[in-house]
Amino acid sequence: MKNLLGQPLGEPVSWKGALPPQRQCLGRGRFCRLEPLDATEHGAQLFAAQALDAEGRNWTYLPHLPPTSSEEYLARLTTQQISADPLFFSVLDNSEQAVGTASYLRIQPAAGSIEVGYINFTPKMQRRPISTEAMFLMMNHAFEDLGYRRYEWKCDSLNAPSRAAALRLGFTFEGIFRQDRVVKGRNRDTAWYSIVDKEWPARQSALQSWLSPDNFDAAGRQRRSLADCRGVAQR
Numbered sequence: 535m536k537n538l539l540g541q542p543l544g545e546p547v548s549w550k551g552a553l554p555p556q557r558q559c560l561g562r563g564r565f566c567r568l569e570p571l572d573a574t575e576h577g578a579q580l581f582a583a584q585a586l587d588a589e590g591r592n593w594t595y596l597p598h599l600p601p602t603s604s605e606e607y608l609a610r611l612t613t614q615q616i617s618a619d620p621l622f623f624s625v626l627d628n629s630e631q632a633v634g635t636a637s638y639l640r641i642q643p644a645a646g647s648i649e650v651g652y653i654n655f656t657p658k659m660q661r662r663p664i665s666t667e668a669m670f671l672m673m674n675h676a677f678e679d680l681g682y683r684r685y686e687w688k689c690d691s692l693n694a695p696s697r698a699a700a701l702r703l704g705f706t707f708e709g710i711f712r713q714d715r716v717v718k719g720r721n722r723d724t725a726w727y728s729i730v731d732k733e734w735p736a737r738q739s740a741l742q743s744w745l746s747p748d749n750f751d752a753a754g755r756q757r758r759s760l761a762d763c764r765g766v767a768q769r
Contacts, residue, residue: 646683
């Protein structure tokens with residue numbers, strides 16, 4: 535599309551803005567539900583689950599160092615609990631135990647853009663369907679309930695597992711912001727990824743297909759990969 539001067543223009547958009555996320559349950563799936571972070575209620579459970587990461591591998595690319603005590607961790611969670619942006623949530627498994635945290639951040643309702651970040655999934659979640667479902671619930675809430683146009687994922691460019699997770703979930707790589715920030719005294723180049731609203735229906739369908747009970751055998755092994763489900767959804 536071009537204007538009368540022959541200059542190219544973006545496609546017309548009827549846009550009224552999105553809604554800001556609230557401190558509320560973001561939904562329940564087969565493996566988990568997401569609740570607003572409550573330091574008092576979830577702190578001890580999260581600290582115990584974090585302790586399973588004896589090497590501190592989860593903390594390498596996060597802005598914080600591993601907590602040295604439960605008291606320090608509780609104080610950190612208390613600060614996160616009252617934050618509006620980032621807005622933190624706890625992931626509760628089917629035994630009602632808090633096993634991880636994540637947040638919405640860079641919340642821009644007028645622009646229709648929101649990011650998921652500060653993802654700290656403990657060993658109780660890693661490489662399990664619960665981690666995929668938690669990310670699906672946050673994406674689904676942002677697009678379906680709040681009306682966002684753009685959903686972002688950013689990570690240290692050296693964080694290979696996070697970059698692989700973004701691609702697996704259906705995000706599109708947008709580039710590297712060089713020398714984006716300094717974290718723990720070291721340079722961080724930041725990799726940017728996104729899903730936009732016109733892509734969401736296919737991504738949603740793929741995630742729902744992958745999470746379906748029919749996609750897992752009696753031993754809990756997937757029958758089709760998420761990439762396979764996404765290929766079917768995009769046909």
